[in-house]
Amino acid sequence: MKEKLEILLLDDEAIVGNRLGPAIKKAGCNVEVFEDPQKALNRINEKEFDVVVTDIMMADVNGIQVLEEVRKKSDKTKVIIITGYATVALAREAMDKGAFDIIAKPFRPKDFLAVIAKAADSLGYKREIVAAA
Amino acid sequence: MYKKNIFQKKLVSTTADNGLLERPQFSFRLHISLVFIFFSLFSMAIIVGSVIAINRIQKKLHFVQASERYLFEIEQARRSEKNYFLYGTNLENAVQNASNAKSILSQNLQKIVTVLSAEQTETIVVHLDRYRSLLQELMVLEKNGIDSSAKKSKIENSLRKYGAEMVKVAAALVDKEQDSMNAMLHLIQRIPIYSLVVVLLIGLFVARFLVQRLIKPLKYLVECTHRIATGDFSPIKPIRKYRDEFTTVEVAINRMLEQLKSHEAAMVESHKLRAVGTLTAGVAHELNNPLNNIMLTAHTMLEDYKDLSEDELLEMVNDLINEADRSRSIVRNLLDFARESESISEPLDLGALVNDTIKLALNQVKVSGAKIETQIQPDLPRTRGDGQQLKQVFLNLILNALVTFKSSGIVTKPLKSQC
Structure with missing residues (x-):
């Protein structure tokens, strides 16, 4: 068992990473922040993360593709989808493909951390995250 | 009599x-x-x-x-x-x-x-x-x-x-x-x-x-009807010295032309409103990005303001301002397009016009998972026309291309504008 929850955060909006990155660290997790989906995919291939958070609507690669890549790599990793375009069809597709949860923009850091905590909980990291949230 | x-x-x-x-x-x-x-x-x-x-x-x-x-x-x-x-x-x-x-x-x-x-x-x-x-x-x-x-x-x-x-x-x-x-x-x-x-x-x-x-x-x-058929709805002018039975016909045609003109204007307006309807959904979604950025930043500031350095605070305030500007320009773009406007003919930079239009439709494009590639000749001469109406033409082209793209998935380049 690892000490800290390993999180990858991918969103082509830089501010999302800028704000959530420190918040996640403060909550006691390790986080790698990416704006470029391709780089993030490369990193996913190198390293197995506990949680992958990805925006769905990005210029070159969409979140569903990231989800599929992660699923190919590992069954354990929890994938959380962030979307500004929350539609029922999209949510169903994401869930069908094995996403852990979906967060609709706009959200508060608290809401985001709560979902991370839920993921940590299901992975057995409950203690640290709950304390941070 | x-x-x-x-x-x-x-x-x-x-x-x-x-x-x-x-x-x-x-x-x-x-x-x-x-x-x-x-x-x-x-x-x-x-x-x-x-x-x-x-x-x-x-x-x-x-x-x-x-x-x-x-x-x-x-x-x-x-x-x-x-x-x-x-x-x-x-x-x-x-x-x-x-x-x-x-x-x-x-x-x-x-x-x-x-x-x-x-x-x-x-x-x-x-x-x-x-x-x-x-x-x-x-x-x-x-x-x-x-x-x-x-x-x-x-x-x-x-x-x-x-x-x-x-x-x-x-x-x-x-x-x-x-x-x-x-x-x-x-x-x-x-x-x-x-x-x-x-x-x-x-x-x-x-x-x-x-x-x-x-x-x-x-x-x-006959000449006049040909002219009307090509879309010129200006009224028939008198050419003969006297009024006669044909004058009644000409007056009736002029009346018809007035009607056609007003119908055409209404049709253009309704087409525009339909496009606005399509765009509004996209714009509402697009607004979620800057709103999210604002929300995250504001909450971070609220929660951590004691721990944040001056530089960090300044960066966040700037982010807030920029994202608010971004929201404003998203909304303004759509409002500019939706606004009823008189038809004005003016010299236009077609390249800028196409780019503006693409900006307007960018959300629809993103939602469709499509991509727009533009190839615009840099030294394009200015062209006279009605900017609003041309924007609408380009927008319709893009939106129609997106529909085709969605339904068939064949169109690999949804729009390639070569001007």
Whole structure:
């Protein structure tokens, strides 16, 4: 068992990473922040993360593709989808493909951390995250 | 007529038709009526003229007959006179014939005066009277049994002289009258031919004129409809000097054009609103990104403001401002497009226009998972046009391409604009 929850955060909006990155660290997790989906995919291939958070609507690669890549790599990793375009069809597709949860923009850091905590909980990291949230 | 006046008054009230209706009226109905009246009067004149001429000829015929009778009587008298001098017979017959001639002469004296001169008429009367008195003298001589050959031969000479004179004048009278009658007959024979020629010429002229009057406006109307078919809805302008039945058609077409114009404007507006509807959903979603950034930043500031350095705070405030600006420009873009605007023709930078349009549709493009590649020639000349309407055209192209892209998935490059 690892000490800290390993999180990858991918969103082509830089501010999302800028704000959530420190918040996640403060909550006691390790986080790698990416704006470029391709780089993030490369990193996913190198390293197995506990949680992958990805925006769905990005210029070159969409979140569903990231989800599929992660699923190919590992069954354990929890994938959380962030979307500004929350539609029922999209949510169903994401869930069908094995996403852990979906967060609709706009959200508060608290809401985001709560979902991370839920993921940590299901992975057995409950203690640290709950304390941070 | 009264109804028509009301109709025309009503038409005058619309401004676009003023040019058409300001002209003096000269309708085809009036035109044809005038032609008809002219021909009727002309025919009547010909008929009246013919009747008068025929009457005259009839009178002349009577006169010629009388003249012939006169000539006959005179000649008969002269023959009897000759017989008398040759065989001593027929003197009574000569007297009788002479007196018949006298009665014919006095019956037709008035008429003769108009044909011959008064002087000549006088001569005729005098000659006849002399002739008759000479015959009377002979009768007296005969009755009394005086046989004076000297006197007889003197009378005979005088008789011959007057007789010959009378025959000559009477024959001349008959000839003259016959000539005059022939001339008149000749004329009356010509009248139908002349009138036919005149009627034909005038008819041809009138027909040509009418046909031109009909064909010219028809041609013009055809031209106008062609022009309208190409989308030029400017009203029909008057080209003829007069108002006529075609003016009513032209006024009606102008009315139709006004309607078409307003319908077209409404249609453009409704197309635009439909596009706005499509875009609004996308814009609402697109707004979520800056809103999310604002929300995350504001909450971070709220929760951690004590721990944040001045630089960090400054960065966050700047982020807030930038993201608020971004939201404003997203909304403004759509509002600019949705705003009702007058159609203005101005020089346009088509490249910038296409890029603006793409910005407008970017969300739809993202949602469809499509990508837009633009290839815009950098030194593109400015083009005159209505920017708003062109934007709408490009937008429709993009949105339609996206629909095709979604439904078939075949379009790998949804839009490649090569200008």
